[in-house]
Amino acid sequence: MSTTQYLKEKEAFIFELNQVIFPEKDYYLQVYYLFGQFIEYAEQLNAAEIVAFMQEYYLKKGTKDIFSKTARRFNIPEKYQVNFELLLLSARLPLKLLMFGEVLKFMQQIVVERKKIFLLVDGNAAMQLNVIKQVEWNGLENYLTVYFTEEMGGMTAGLGQILVTHDLEPKSVIFIGKPKMSKKSAIENNIDFAVAEKLFLS
Known part of the structure; x- marks a missing residue:
């Protein structure tokens, strides 16, 4: 569809965030840049080399163990893991995170139609x-009305709570996200599901 x-058919649209609204890498790569700058200042190491290593590692393997691998490669003291984790949680990025163009356009259309997001x-x-x-x-x-699965007992429970809280019929709702667990959660709540990547390419 x-x-x-x-x-035309739906009254409420539920979106996931990362990799649906914007490219997740845009957040992480800016955090790694900030961390490289911090370590250069604190330990007189080369920020450009640290950032390049972290970017390459992330693009190949993701976020898992990225601090420990970077620390080992550049002899960064373990005490800086706290600083790294704080940056992940609260960094003020140099650049705004830009939405995928087709998603922005679609959400603007939803607003024009006076439907819920x-x-x-x-x-x-x-x-x-x-x-x-x-x-x-x-x-x-x-x-936007925002909910966090961490505060709602998971994805499936979160979808159910949105339906109840906002008095929504499952058939009037669509969940737009990534496949696997998200699709399973939608099915368990009798909500239609669309894979964002496929929906905005159609």
Whole structure:
């Protein structure tokens, strides 16, 4: 089904955040840049080399163990893991996080149609709130209702609570996200599910 059809048939649209609203790497790569700058100042190490290593590691292997691998490679004292984790949770990024163009356009159309938009955000709530604050929403922030799965007992329970809290019929709702667990959670709540990547390419 196309975005146009969903706009006609649905009354509420629930979105995931990372990799659905914006490219997740845009957050992490800016945090790694800030960490490199901090370590250069604190330990007189080369920031450019640290950032290049972290970027390459992230693009190949993701976020897991990235501090320990970087610390080992550049002999960074373990005490700086606290600083790294604080940056992940609360960094003020040099650049705003830009939404995917097609997602921005679709959400603006939802607002024009006076329908509801929810964010159901997975992961660490403190970190994800920091991410949300740094997305360039283009005015859409005034129309969003945000929920965090960490505070709601998971994705499936979170979807159920949104339905109940806002008195929504499952058939009037669509959940737009990433596959696997998200799709399973939608099915368990009798909500239609669309993979963001496929929806905005159709």
